Every structure is written in structure tokens, then in C-alpha cells.
Amino acid sequence: MGSSSLLKRIGRLSVISSSCLESSGIIIDGKSGRGSLLRGLSTAATEQELRILQQQNKSSSSLNLFSAINQALHIALDTDPRAYVFGEDVGFGGVFRCTTGLADRFGKRRVFNTPLCEQGIVGFAIGLAAMGNRAIAEIQFADYIFPAFDQIVNEAAKFRYRSGNQFNCGGLTIRAPYGAVGHGGHYHSQSPEAFFCHVPGIKVVIPRSPQQAKGLLLSCIRDPNPVVFFEPKWLYRLAVEEVPEKDYMLPLSEAEVIREGSDITLVGWGAQLSVMEQACVEAEKDGISCELIDLKTLIPWDKETVEASVNKTGRLLVSHEAPITGGFGAEISASIVERCFLRLEAPVTRVCGLDTPFPLVFEPFYLPTKNKILDAIKSTVKY
Template sequence: MPKMNMLQAINEALTIAMETDERMLVFGEDVGHFGGVFRATSGLQDKFGRERCFNTPLTEQGIAGFANGLASNGMTPVAEIQFADYIFPAFDQIVNESAKFRYRSGNEFDVGGLTFRTPYGGGIAGGHYHSQSPEAYFTGTPGLKVVVPRNPHQAKGLLLASIRDKNPVVFFEPKRLYRASVGEVPEGDYEIELGKAEVVAQGSDITLLGWGAQMEILEQAAEMAAKENISCEVIDLRSLAPWDVDTVAESVRKTGRLLVNHEAPLTGGFAGEIAATIQQECFLYLEAPIARVCGLDTPYPLCHEKEYMPDALKTFEAIKATMNY
């Protein structure tokens, strides 16, 4: 299998999807000849023309509204929001229109072919306007699917599945891994099922759960724990809405302990939803309180980015505290 980085995998997924679906359009700020701020759409305009890959005005609300209109008329729009921090002007269109389109008509019409792509998270010294992780805001909206890949192989398969899903999908891409994450990616067309978590590493003492860029952190913490003879089961959630309760609960019933790690702030973060559900499913199996290792309840700090990040050391300390409870 050829090796590529996450940007190349995303570009390949978009190319395959456009080749197999002539109704598909890719658009957003600077995505045309420029290829987007991260170059994820490089070459698409040259290959498919300006009618199918094009720039939009700098208006996220307009991008989302335009995408809704296209999808409701049978097109397959893939709209890029340049940074996840800028998705908030489009929030009304996404949560009040995209998510409810199918329901308001009694399934007579929908925007099921719609995908929003957006880079999220810190690690690139982007400060508080280019580093946020807003995925949890969308998980509380019935009608949306929320997906986050962790590496190039996952990015390609999950993006193809998202584009072809019959529901609107918000696809968060971990920007600090765009070029840092390199791995083998199968050639050709393949999909990874949405709503299904993956057990990345088997273990017996504690379950470590995360998604996106934080999976690398969990794997580092698991290696540190192994030196202390602590066996960690590592799970990549991949889809936050819907999320795979069964796989996580099965793991926790085996290990008796759970640690959830995400880069978004602790308060209101998706780890809270996971913790509430798993204590309901696994209460009699738990040997310790469910641990959350998350970002801080502050605006994302530029000069204190390393202190803000829920890194491997913070995670390792939480693993030990959970084991010693």
C-alpha cells in the first residue's frame, strides 16, 4: 500500500468521490485554484473544472445555506469551513436547517448528501481563533452525524463514507496531523463504517478512549503505562454522533476502568456524555470513577498551548490515579 499524509488521503477521497458522483461539488473559501489554506483540495479544480470546485465569498453562513440548497435539490455538496473556529456563523444553518430538513418534511425531502469538512484543534500555534475543538456542540443536534479521523487510512475511508451517507455529516479533520501523520493507505475506493468505534490495542486493566489527534496521545500514555505493568485497551471512537456505546461498554465491563481524553474544554465536552452513559451501562463493573483528561476551561492560549494540551503525561498520571483508586 502507498504511504501518504492525511492531506493527501483527504484529497484522494475527494477525487474518488467526484469521479464516481457527477453531482458532487466542492466549494469553500480559497478551495479552488489555491487548494484551500491547507491545500486539501489541490488539483481538484484543474481536474473537474471551475463548475465543480470553486471559491465562495468569505461568509460561512452563506456557504452552509448554499450547501443546504444544493443538497435539497439532489446534489452532493462537500463544503469546506476553513477553520472549525469559523463554523459558528454557519451554526444556525447547520443545526436549524441541515439537521432538521428531513424531519420538517416528514421525509419527503432532505439534505442527506451534504458534508461539511473543517480542520479542528490546536498544536499549530494558532491561538484562540484557529485552535478550537467544537465537535461537542454538534453532537447535541439530532439529524447530524459527527465524524473525526485519526490518521490517513481512517481519513480516506471515513470521508468517503461520510460523503455517501444519507444524512448530513460534519467531518472534523485534526489539522496538526495534516502533514505530521503519515501511513499506509489502501489504493482505490473503500469506506469505513460510520458509528463504529475501533479497538486499536487490546488491554485488561483500563480502557482509554479518544478520537482524532488525541489518539496519538493515548497510545503514548499506554506505552508509558505498560512500563508500570498497566495493560491499557485503547479505543478510537471515530464517530461521535452516533457513537458506539456497545464497543466501549464491552471494553469497560472487561477492564473495570475508563479514561476519556479530548482536546476540547472539560465543561460541556463530549467526555461528560460518554461518562454518564457508561456509568449507566457498566455501573456494577466499575472499579474507579471514570476519568476525564481534557483541555482547560479557558480560551485557547497561544503562549501556554503546551500547558493547555491534555498530553501523554497528564493522561499517564490520570491512568495511575485511576488504577490506585
Template sequence: MLTSTLNGFLQTHGFGERLLSASVSALTLEEAMKGEKKKINLYQAVNNALDIALSTDDKAVVFGEDVGFGGVFRCTMGLKDKYGGERVFNTPITEQGIVGFGIGMAALGYTPIAEIQFADYIFPAFDQIVNEAAKFRYRSGNMENCGGLTIRAPCGAVGHGGHYHSQSVEGFFAHQPGLKIVIPRSAIQAKGLLLSAIRDPNPTLFFEPKILYRSSVELVPDADYMIPLGKAEVVKSGKDVTVVGWGTQVHVLQEACDMAEKDGISCELIDLRTIMPWDQETVEDSVRKTGRLVVAHEETKTAGFGAEIAAHIQDRCFLHLESPIQRVAGLDTPFPLIFEKFYLPDKFKCYEAIKRAVNY
């Protein structure tokens, strides 16, 4: 099915011909915020980004399990009707086939946007991602258009997902050079970061925190805008302790920071946004100012990406540190169902870590 779809697409659009390059007129977020905005949630922001990507790049294609019907979380609603079944289409239940198909299209100069229905199910495609997609530009001698594959996947806790629908998997892929990894915290961020991911010539894993699909509602610019990959955002400035997170955890940390503020503790909250490559400079500058660091994430603590951040900061900012670096993370167990509240790094655990860092 995938082979016949690819053959049909190539016959229709012309083998190897770039019909329309990705938009070069995208605004910055700051510019876009000055224009018209609409109150939408995160899944609608993702849908909007996909719509813009398909309309500005005739070689862009969206595919995955049930995306033609709108997808499990409705992120692709209406796209098949608007762009046709050759550009937005369902695939069989074969994650390795979905990713392999995307790698082939990217190698021919297309802009494939693949959806894995849940991040938990990405592992059958692990070989394709780390041994093929991640190495393709390197093996090709840095050919510009051979690596631009985007893989979207819902991730993280949702309150009742259990073992196979709640995992955060960024740590598995952060170890692999050649991949970019992005996790947005809000609707505004999701749209701009996704458009950047789609237009990046490197393979990018775009993990969408599923609990935020409907709960994150913002006035999102209508315009085509991009948020740079690899650049963190200082969500809140402070002077006593640096607090770093990404995705849903940024909201948890914001609550913990608010609790700490009542104790007179000034927190600098940083949303990493891009896990690979991560913004080392922004975090280093903040830690040199505050002398303390707390990192929090949903994935398990052992070998979680927070460990990489902690090791890097210890190496680069050792003489500035006033206390041990604190890591708050999921427990080193399979993701539970009824005990989820004990597993997750909630605001109280993060608040206690902030106090430990400051009162050391």
C-alpha cells in the same frame, strides 16, 4: 455569486436529475489493504477521497473559501483543474452562505461537500447547521436524498494557532440530533471515513485535526474504500483500563498507554472515530471487561463530549466499575497561545489519569 454558480450548475447538469449515483463498488478497508498502496499524508488522503467522490458521483460538488486554489492546507489541490470550475469553486467569505448553499443543493439531490476554512469559523453558520441541515430529513418525512451535505473543517491544536485557529468544536454540535460528526486520527482513516461521510444521506461534520495533515503518513490504499460511520476501533487490546479518545488525542493516549505498560498496566485503547452517533456498545463491552475508563479530548472539560461518555457508562456499567471514571481535557479557558502546553491534555496528564483509575 453562490446563486449564479448554482443556477449554472443546474442548467449544465439538469434540475433534479441524478446523473450517477454514489459508488456502490467501494471496498472495505480490509479488502482495500490487500491492494496497491501509496505512502501519503493525511491532507493527501483527504484530497484522494475528494477526487474519488467527484469521479464516482457526477452530482458531487466541492466548494468553500480558496478551495479552487487548493485551500489553506492544500486538501483540494488539482481538483478544479481536473473537474472544472462548476464542480470545484471558491466562495465569498460567508460561512452561513456556504452552508446554506450546500443545504439547497442537498435538497435538490446533489452531493455538496463544503469546506469551512477553520473549525473556529463555523459559528456564523451555526443556525444553518442546527436549525436547517440537521432537521431537513426529519421535516421532509425522511426523503432519501435531501440531507446528504458534508462539511469539512480543520480543527484542533497545531502548536501556534492561538485563540481562533485551534479550537475543537465537536461538543457544540454533538447536542443536536440529525447530525453526524466524524474526526479521523490518521491518513488511512481519513480517506475511508470521508468517503463514507460524503455518501451518507445525513448531514455530516467532518473535522480534520490540522496538526495531522502532514505528520500522519501511512501506506494508504489506492482503491475506493469506506470505513463505517458510528463504529469505533479498538486500536490496542488490554485488560486493566479502557482508554477512549478521537483524532489527535488517540496518538497522545497511545504514548500514555505505552508509559503505563512499563508499570505493568494493560490498556485497551479505543478510537471513537465517530462522535455522533458514537459506538456505545464497543465502549460498554470494554469497560465491562476492564472495570475502568479514561476519556480524553482537546476541547474544554466542562460539557465536553467526554462528559456524555462518562454519564452513559456510569448508567450502563455501574456495577462493573472498579474506580471513578477519569476525564482528561482542555482547560476551561479560551484556547491560549504561549500557554498551549499547559492547556492541552498531554501524555503525562493522561498517564496520571490511567494510574488514578487503576490504583483507586
């Protein structure tokens, strides 16, 4: 139950149900941080908890992350007749089921399969968006976004700027599942966000939970700038949370303090936050008070919230799954050293993926696990 209450905090109302795991088809590695966490959950307890939540709030329902995405897409298509959803295998509901039911409801003209060609998907989406449409393109795995890199970096990102604001493709949103999943190996596990954070003109957004995913995705779709929206695929079925049924949006470029503390600031995004939260809970047992921040939008990012927190705690730890060298943690670290140098009581610490390709059987070694983070918290606080 300790783990359960922990997860509640991550998504504010979040509960991860082990019953979802059984139906997920996702194999959870028992040795990894998430796996051990999830194994500890009691199905009965969480279901009871969910029922209470549902009774308290009838205008919300308990959804996993892919269903929250699905709900957001329904709303996006329903509220804007110029919205389109497309990508590989999107027509039948997508390989992660995020687009289930959309083609039936909105027709094959607005929700459709595309040829298997990422640069084509994004190029087509840019053209569609340039005509004043909301083009919501799915790249099946973030690992396969690279054929579209040129379209994103050289075309979408510069579309408004290069034309002197005569044209823009602001209606473009590229969705792509990212990150570790326990068995994805090189090409179903990567976190390529840092590549895109080096590109002025696009926004990069990553949600941590179903409720966040729905609100942030709707904001991205309606934002007048092209956005790359990375979805934590490990949480698609794992993370279950009360999600309001209504149409709501969460602000971009605003970080959120999801756990208050006084000794050290931890910054992360997406699925990694649940691992970081566990480390925070463990650290608390040793009397270390951790503040945990969800960055949510990586560019343009909310430096002020992180700065204010570090000015309070005097210490910073950044964690992400992507390789440490050149990762977005480096950017956060450098920026905060610039702003908070005199307040810092220890070097900024990064606990990240290692500088190897994402390895299959070595995944538990590669990942920035709970205990790696916990060690770093302790050594930073004791520095």
C-alpha cells in the same frame, strides 16, 4: 524507534516521518506531547520502513493526511457527477492543500471558491444537497464554523424530519480542520465537536490517520445524512501512512479498539489518540495494560464497543482537547456509568482541555498531555 512503533499502531500502518515535518511549515512545539514524540523519530528508519511497506503492497501509497483527504475528494467527484466541492480558497487547492488539483480535473463548475461567508457556504450547500447532489463544503477552520451554526443546527439537521421526509439534505458533508496545531491561539485551535454532538439529525465524524480519513470521508460523503467531518489539522502533514489507492469506505458509528488491554479503557478521537497511545505505552512500562478505543463517529456513537471494553477492564478514561466542562467526554462518562456502574472499579476520569479559551503561549499547559493522561491512568488503576 519506540515512538515509531507506537505510531504504527495508531494508524495500523502509520508512520510519522520527521521529513514531513520539515516540509510542513507547521511549527511543532517541542514541549507538547506530539512535538516530543515526533522529535524522537529517525528519518532514515521511517523511510526505510515506508519502502518496505510499499514493496509489500503496491496498490497503496504512502500519504499524509491532507493527501488522503485529497484522494478521497478525487474519488468522490470522479464516482458521482453530482458531487461538488467548494469553500473559501478551495479553487487553488485550499489553505491546507486538501483540494489541490480538483478544480483542474473536474472544472470550476464543480470545484469552486465561495465568498467569505460560512453561513452562506453551508446554506448554499444545504440547497445544493436538497436537490440530490453531494455537496462537500469546506469551512476553512472549525473555529470559524459558528456563523454557520444556525444553518447546521436549525436547517441541515432538521431538514428531513421537519418535512416528514419529503425533503432531505443527506448529501451534505461539511469538512473543517480542528484542534491544536502548536501555534494557533484562540482561533486556529479549537475543537468544537461537542456543540454539534448536541444536535439530532447530523453525524459528527473525526478521523485519526490518513487511511482512516480517506475511508471515513468517503463514507460521510455518501452517507444519506448531513455530516460534520472534523479533520485533525495537526496531522495534515505529520501523519503519514500507507493508504490504499482504491475507493474504500469505513463504517460510521462503529468504534475501533486500536490497542487491546485489560486494566483500563481509554476513549478518544482524532489527533488526541496519538497522545493517548504514548501514555498507554508508558503505562505498560509500569505494568498497566491499557485498551485504547477510537470512537471515530461521535454521534450517533458506538456505546456498545465502549461498554464491552469497560465491562472487561472496569475502568474508563476519556480524553479530548476541547474544554472539559460540557465536552463530549461528559456524555461518554455518563452513559458508561449508567451501563457499567457495577463493573466500575474507579470513577470515570476525564483528561481534557481546560475551561479557558485556547491560549497561545500556554498551549502546553492547556492541552491534555501524555503525562496528564499517564497520571490519570495510574491514579484510576490504583483507586
